[in-house]
Amino acid sequence: MQNGKQTNGETKLDVQDVELSFKKKGFRTNLEKILILFSVVALVVCVVFIVLYVNATKEEKLITSGDTGASTSGNICLTPECSIAASRLLNSLDTTANPCENFYEFACGTWAKKNVIPEDVSSYSMFSVVREDVEVIMKIVLEAPVKADDPLSVTHARDLYRSCINQTYIDSRGIAPTFGLLKELGGWPVLGDKNGGSWNESDYDLTTLLLNLMKYNNKPLINLYVYTDSKNSTTRIIYLDQPDFGMPGRKYYLNGLNDPMVQAYKELAESVARVFEADPGTVESDMEDVVKLEIDLANITMKDEDRRDNFLLYNPIHMNKLKDNYTVPAEAMFDWDAFITRVMNIEGVDVSLSPDETIIVRAIPYFSKMFDVLQKYPKRTIANYLIWRIMKNRINNLGQNFQELVTEYNKAIYGTSTPRARWRTCASYVNTYYGLSLGRLFVKEAFDEEAKKETLDMIHNLRAAFGELVDENSWMDDTTRGLAKEKAKYIQEKIGYQDFILNATALDEYYENYTAKADTYFENVLSNLQRSTIDSLRYLRFEVDKNDWGTAPATVNAYYNSVLNRIMFPAGILQPPFFSRTQTKSMNYGGIGVVIGHEITHGFDDRGRQYDKDGNLKQWWTDAVIQKFKNQTQCLVNQYGDFSVPEADGMKMNGINTLGENIADNGGLKESFRAYRRWVESRGREEAQLPGVQYTHDQIFFINFAQVWCGNMRKEDAINRIRTGVHSPGRFRVIGTLQNSADFSRAFNCPATSYMNPPTKCSVW
Secondary structure (H helix, E strand, O other): OOOOEEEOOEEEOOHHHHHHHHHHHOOOOHHHHHHHHHHHHHHHHHHHHHHHHHHHHHHHHHHHOOOOOOOEEOOEEOOHHHHHHHHHHHHHOOOOOOOOOOHHHHHHHHHHHHOOOOOOOOEEEHHHHHHHHHHHHHHHHHHOOOOOOOOHHHHHHHHHHHHHHOHHHHHHHOOHHHHHHHHHOOOOHHHOOOOOOOOOHHHOOHHHHHHHHHOOOOOOOOEEEEEEEOOEEEEEEEEEEOOOOOOOOHHHOOOOOOOHHHHHHHHHHHHHHHHOOOOOOOHHHHHHHHHHHHHHHHHHOOOHHHOOOHHHHOEEEEHHHHHHHOOOOHHHOOOHHHHHHHHOOOOOOOOOOOOOOEEEEOOHHHHHHHHHHHOOOOHHHHHHHHHHHHHHHHHHHOOHHHHHHHHHHHHHHOOOOOOOOHHHHHHHHHHHHOHHHHHHHHHHHHOOOHHHHHHHHHHHHHHHHHHHHHHHOOOOOHHHHHHHHHHHHHOEEEEEOOHHHHOHHHHHHHOOOOOOOOOOHHHHHHHHHHHHHHHHHOOOOOOOOOOOOOOOOOOOOOEEEOOOOEEEEEHHHOOOOOOOOOOOHHHHHHHHHHHHHHHHHHOOOOOHHHEOOOOOEOOOOOHHHHHHHHHHHHHHHHHHHOOEEHHHOOEEOOOOOOHHHHHHHHHHHHHHHHHHHHHHHHHOOOOOEOOOOOOOHHHHHHHHHHHOOOEEEOHHHHHHHHHHOOOOOHHHHHHHHHHOOHHHHHHOOOOOOOOOOOOOOOOOO
16 A cells, blocks of 8 residues: 555554644644544543442442442442341331421331230330340241250250240149149148148248248348359359339339239239139238238338449448347247358258358348338238249249239239230240350351451440540549540450350250250249259359350340449340341441440449449549539439320439439440441441432431330330339430430531420530
């Protein structure tokens, strides 16, 4: 070719030659040349943007979808998990509610309408949903075929479940299984000489009766137990405390015998005695006297509001001095030394005590008046009361006719109208006594092992956030501030489960003294009670193992232990909406993150702050700092004490009894939001949006926090929480905490005049 170059038969067009020919022939103007150059530059820029977008999308996929490699589009997460999370979030919202006026209604309004309280429970919440899901898994693994490598303790757990679930056989046995127990206890006076041996006043001995009840973990007058010494957390010591009662708490008795709930309780006692063939002529008066005695005992117990200072409850005394401080009339048939000594000599416990054994008395006002109350009643009434207290618990292990009586009573106390599904009751019972064996099955079936690492990372982030809050508070001095940060660093974390439960030999050694048969449910229950009593007492002389944590893995809850300075998050709670590796970090920090912060803050609430980094009850704050702390907390007492509970016809909450939990809620939220924002800053950009969700991730954080507490409760349950609870109802765990959160108000741009953004905000941590 005349104007080209040819090599080996190939024709190539040289760019330089073309440019020269253009110049020679005048093919392009200067304007055209500029346009060509601009087009080339624009093409290069487009290519660069495409490359950057592809790389960003790949990285976003990894971060948003938990390293699953699932796809995103633009800045929207399109994984199935994100779609599920978005649906759960949106399906609970009531967008007609103004988030700045009532965030609880905004976050939970639709959930509350869709989730009617089942007839067998007094309340229903997001916690309930998760617990029910866990119970289904427990049912599945308990009913699964036996495997060759199942430990013996797992077999016993399944046998216990079978014995409990067999209602037909339980019904066929009637009340006969109780006869041996009643005879061992000396008989039940209201029954005369029927069904369980006759009661003889001449044989009555209060010391022996309380001892025999104690063998079955029943403590109706004296709550004796062995636990870590509050002032030396490496050892154990004996405690004496006031008892619990047959009704949910002391405040149920304070309105007297004619209160409708007290009447329901009395009717239950009478009905049970009648089924046991009590004398129709005396049963009503006998059981009325029993309830009167219990009312009198409740009236001398310490108020919950007076039991938050652990220093006031720690009253050491030598065992041989008890009789001098808490005088016992001769006719009472009771001896302090003999009772405690014989309890610690129960077969299987076998601990010798010296006369000057140190005992910690936690309820001086109660024990100072207990025998004065008992003196008002004949021995027959006292014996009737003590036997009633154990039978009130044991009728739950008898036939359907007793379940009907309990259901009638529960209707008055809790507002429920049907018993729980039998399999749920039985699965929960097995989890109480064989929690680690059942936990082995649970974690193999349903636990994501990777959850441990991510939860641990969150704990470290939350701990750092708490340290920042300590540095920033204005009411601490520098010395106390340093000690608080040191205590926070010492907090142990336990996540998921103890590793040894996966070792069959170690698990069987843990349960070596427990056994269960597949048919005799009542006897299994008595055996478990005896074993739990022995195990709770026999370790008196053992050094405390601070690495042991026997919490059942299939537990939907979290804990802080003051004397161990430990936070625990069992496998059961590491599930949506609290936590999932595949949901957004904003949801995880708004869920389990707030829970983690809550438990950390418990170490510094009105009771937890009384213990040092080693778990010892010790004043490690100055008097001036303690007073400033109390001044800070009074704001919360007033705020929460002014909330009216609509389900309880406007009854006011108890700001004192709920103080510790309210401090933990407020601190936990603040810490977790701070930790979340630090996580976002560390990655350099916000998370991908959830599909169909118009809210920012800061807003999603607060929405998921609130939705953890979505719930409905009956009037009876609301009253119960006000009278006995240490937790605020879910509605106020949301409203109270968010009213104090400047982060929340900024996220939702709430005006200063709105209900959720009041000018006065309470802050402790």
